[in-house]
Amino acid sequence: MTTSRDAETSVPIHPLIAARWSPRALDPDGKVTDEQLRAVLEAARWAPSNGNTQPARFLVGRRGDPVHERLFDLLSKRNQGWAHPAAVLVLACAATENEKGRVPMPEYGVGLAAENLVLQAVAEGLVAHQMGGFDKEGAKLVFSLPADVEPQVVIALGALGSPDLLDEERRAKELAPRRRLSLGEIAFGGEWGTPVF
Known part of the structure; x- marks a missing residue:
């Protein structure tokens, strides 16, 4: 198992x-305790x-x-192929209005909260996988979301399982080296395209 x-x-x-x-x-037998779940949601609450x-x-x-089942049913077939063992599924939404009117940059706020949530999951010994592949319009209907609430992402939480639980294609991705663009490709100084480091 990848550790x-x-x-x-x-x-x-x-x-x-x-x-x-x-x-x-x-892990299909993995658990998320009430304390762990409360901690990840509390971390999300304190996002900027x-x-x-x-x-x-x-x-x-x-x-x-039933909420887990309905969220799972909204996932794309591709995500359903691996997300079924998740101990918890979380639908993160953006409230786009408040008592003062339109909320500025609500999607950005949800992104910050989601990152806090997944980092706290790591601190709790859990794993998290965020998914954009789900039926957003279906989520609005299934959960009777208010008109000013926009679904953004579904997050699977649980315990890490063995890559052997996955089909060959997903197992290869799971075991492949992690890659990112280099710092020189994303952080510029002086002018666009000139690496700061």
Whole structure:
């Protein structure tokens, strides 16, 4: 079983960030305790947001309950192929309005909250995989979401499982080296395209 997939970085970064990755091999018997679930949601609650508007909202389903089943049914067939063992499925949504009117940059706020959530999952000894492949319009209907709430991502939470649980294609991806663009390709100084490092 894969136990460490730490990022190879040009300088040391925080261990939680280095250890965060998006596995598809989830232990079908893995658990997320109430304390762990509360901790990941609490971490999401404390994410920064524009003017403290806090646009992130979460629908939470545990394996075997109706919310989990409905969220699973909304996933793309490709994601259904691996996400069924997730102990928890979380639908992260953006509340686009509040009492003052339109919330500025709500999707960005949800992204920050989701990152806090997955980093706390790592701290809790869990794994998380975020999925954009799901039926957003279906989620609005199935969960009777208010008109000002937009589904953004479904997050699978659980315990890491063996890559042997996956089909050949997914297992190859699970075991392949992790890759990112180099720092010189994403961080510029002086002018666009000139690496800062």
